[in-house]
Amino acid sequence: MTMNRLAGLIVLIGAIAAGGLFWLSTPRHTNSASLPAHSANAANGEILYHIGGCISCHRPAKESGADMSLPSGGAALVTPIGTLYPPNITPDAATGIGAWSDAAFVDAVQHGVAPDGQHLIPAFPYISYGHMKVEDVIDIRAYLMTLPAVASTRKEDDIPFSWLVRRGIGLWKILAVLPPKEADPARSQGWNRGAYLVNGPGHCAECHTPRNAFMAMDQAQAFAGGPHPEGRGVVPSLRDLIGRKKYKDIEELAAALKEGEEGFYSDLSKGGMAEVQLNIAKLPDADIHAIAEYLGSLK
Numbered sequence: 001m002t003m004n005r006l007a008g009l010i011v012l013i014g015a016i017a018a019g020g021l022f023w024l025s026t027p028r029h030t031n032s033a034s035l036p037a038h039s040a041n042a043a044n045g046e047i048l049y050h051i052g053g054c055i056s057c058h059r060p061a062k063e064s065g066a067d068m069s070l071p072s073g074g075a076a077l078v079t080p081i082g083t084l085y086p087p088n089i090t091p092d093a094a095t096g097i098g099a100w101s102d103a104a105f106v107d108a109v110q111h112g113v114a115p116d117g118q119h120l121i122p123a124f125p126y127i128s129y130g131h132m133k134v135e136d137v138i139d140i141r142a143y144l145m146t147l148p149a150v151a152s153t154r155k156e157d158d159i160p161f162s163w164l165v166r167r168g169i170g171l172w173k174i175l176a177v178l179p180p181k182e183a184d185p186a187r188s189q190g191w192n193r194g195a196y197l198v199n200g201p202g203h204c205a206e207c208h209t210p211r212n213a214f215m216a217m218d219q220a221q222a223f224a225g226g227p228h229p230e231g232r233g234v235v236p237s238l239r240d241l242i243g244r245k246k247y248k249d250i251e252e253l254a255a256a257l258k259e260g261e262e263g264f265y266s267d268l269s270k271g272g273m274a275e276v277q278l279n280i281a282k283l284p285d286a287d288i289h290a291i292a293e294y295l296g297s298l299k
C-alpha cells in the first residue's frame with residue numbers, strides 16, 4: 001500500500017469514527033405516540049414539583065422584581081463550567097413552556113433534550129429525573145400549567161464554547177445514564193416510595209454521590225458524599241446516618257428533614273441543602289417519613 005493510500009485510509013476511518021461520534025451525540029426525541037395514555041393529575045404533579053426542587057433553580061433573579069414564588073427563570077446558577085440561567089418554565093406561551101407538548105417536556109426533563117434538539121447541560125438534573133415514571137413527569141407539566149404565566153425571556157448561558165459542550169454532552173450521556181431502578185418487593189411500601197423520591201425527583205445523589213473521572217455519578221460510591229458538584233465545600237455522606245448516631249432513629253431523621261434549622265437540626269443548612277430541606281418540608285408527612293426510611297437503610 002502506498003503512503004498516499006494509507007493516509008487516505010486513515011482519513012476515511014477517521015471520518016467514519018467522527019461521523020459515528022456525531023451520530024452518537026445526536027439528540028433523540030421522544031415520540032408523542034410512545035407516551036402512555038394518562039389523564040394528568042396536577043395535585044400529584046405539585047408534590048413532585050416540590051421534591052424535584054424546580055423552584056430552587058428556576059426562580060427569577062431578585063433584582064428582576066418578578067414574583068420569587070414562580071419559576072419564571074433568570075437567577076444565575078454558577079457551575080464549574082460557567083454560569084447558566086435556568087429558563088422560564090411558567091405557562092407563558094411565548095417565553096415559557098405554555099406551547100410545549102408533553103413529549104417535548106418529557107424530552108427535556110428525562111432526556112436532557114431541548115425542543116430545538118440541543119443537549120441540555122446536566123446542571124439540570126435530568127439523569128436523576130430519568131428515573132421518574134413518565135406519568136409523574138406529565139403530572140408535573142400539568143401542575144406547571146396551573147401556575148400564572150409570566151413573560152420572561154431566556155438569558156443565554158455564559159459557558160465558553162457552549163455549542164461544542166452541548167454536542168459533547170451527547171457522548172457524555174452514554175456514560176452517565178444510570179440503569180433503571182427497580183422496586184424491591186422485599187422492602188416496605190414506604191421504603192420503596194422513599195427510594196423513588198430520593199433517586200428520581202429528589203435527585204439527592206446529584207450532590208451526595210461523588211463523581212467519577214467522567215463526571216458521572218459513581219454508583220459504587222452511592223451516597224458516600226464528596227466534593228460539592230457546584231465547586232464549593234463538601235457534601236456529607238448519607239450512609240449509616242443512624243448507626244453513626246447522627247440521628248437517633250428514623251423518626252428523628254424524618255423530623256430533621258421536615259423541620260431543618262427551625263427544629264435546631266443544623267446539618268441541613270449549608271451548600272444548597274437548606275433549600276432542599278424547605279422543599280422536602282412541603283411534602284405530605286408520609287412522603288417525608290418514606291424518605292427517612294429509605295435514607296436510614298443506606299449502609
Ligand code: HEC
Pocket residue numbers: 048049052053054055056057058077084085086087088089097105108109114115119120121122123124125140157201
Ligand atoms: C439544579 C438546578 C435545576 C433544577 C433542580 C431543575 N432545573 Fe430545570 N433546568 C436547569 C438548567 C440549568 C436548565 C437549562 C439547561 C441548559 O441550558 O442546557 C434547565 C432547563 C429546564 C427545561 C428546559 C427549558 C427550555 O426552555 O429549554 C425544563 C422544561 C426544565 N428545566 C424543567 C424543570 C423541572 C420541571 C424541574 C423540577 C422537576 C427542574 N427543571 C429542576 C436547572 C434545574
Ligand code: HEC
Pocket residue numbers: 198202203204205206207208228234235236237238246266267268269270271272273276280291295
Ligand atoms: C445541592 C446539593 C444537595 C442536594 C441536591 C441534596 N443535598 Fe443533602 N446536603 C447537601 C449539603 C451541602 C449538606 C450539608 C449541609 C450542612 O452541613 O449544613 C447536606 C446534608 C444533608 C443531610 C444531613 C446529613 C447529616 O450528616 O446530618 C441529609 C439527611 C440530607 N442532606 C439529605 C438529602 C436528601 C434527602 C436530598 C434529596 C431530597 C438531598 N439531601 C439533596 C447538599 C445537597
